[in-house]
Amino acid sequence: MLVSHAEISLEIILRYHLRSLKGYRHAASSQLRASTDSQNNNFSEKNTEEKYKPSESYISLSTLQRGILSIGSAIAALLDPTRADMVAILGETTGTKALLGMHERMSIHPEGSEILRSQPRINSSTVDLDKLRSMKEGTLGREYANWLDRNGVSPDTRLPVQFVEDPELAYVMQRYREAHDLIHTVLGMPTNMLGEVAVKWVEGIQTGLPMCVGGGIFGAARLRPKQRQKYLSIYLPWAIRVGQNSKFLMNIYYEKRWMQNLEELRRELSIEHPPPS
Secondary structure, eight states, rough: HHHHHHHHHHHHHHHHHHHHHOOOOSSSSGOOOOOOOBBTTTBBOOTTTTTTTTGTTTOOOOOHHHHHHHHHHHHHHHHOTTOHHHHHHHHHHHHHHHHHHHHHHHHHHHHHHHHHHHOOOOOOTTBHHHHHHHHHHHHHHHHHHHHHHHTOOOOTOOOOOOOOSSSEEEEHHHHHHHHHHHHHHHHHHHHSHHHHHHHHHHHHHOOOOOHHHHHHHHGGGOHHHHHHHHHHIHHHHHHHHHHHOOOOGGOOOOOGGGBBBBBHHHHHOOOOOOOOO
């Protein structure tokens, strides 16, 4: 009951401050725009010209507003990790230093710098999911489509970045969000709590984003006893090794690798074979 009252009180406070921010938009789906079809190098991209437009969603914050949203969203995310809106706000209001580091790592890598130049989007307007479903079993494209279908996930559910002022860093955050499901696929992790915590550890180690580090640490507290035992003995050591030893997953232009065999991609990235789910 106390937790419930805390959640309601926090919700009232956050809603008040979010409403005070001119132009605030809660839903991500309204931000996604359909585009004309085109093909690129035989990969299943419908519209490779759709680029990120940060000015459409950016909201300026004062230092006080940023502090309130950071603290409030952190508490809300801890009380309810399924609150994607609170997790998103937390990531944006606390992740500037990490985003700078991610941008630097991408800018000095051939594939990462191409992503920064092109600023591609990953959603149903840019990716032909039906074509991915028709690809050969074992390819990244087919496995990604299978993962989306198996977990009932859509690439259109990622919230737009709103509180990162620098357009380049805003795109890095947006790219991280839209590539998250692909990282799940490459790591072979499901969307249950055990899989999410493992992925957050890998992402936290690689990106340094506070929300990822916090998700790995505090998300484990919500695991059931049997899951916790499996997590401590298998998943956590695996995630730490992958996070430390694999290549930077943000540097992969996934849309140009749909036809690559997933196991081959894992070997290229030095990703240890995932533990059984």
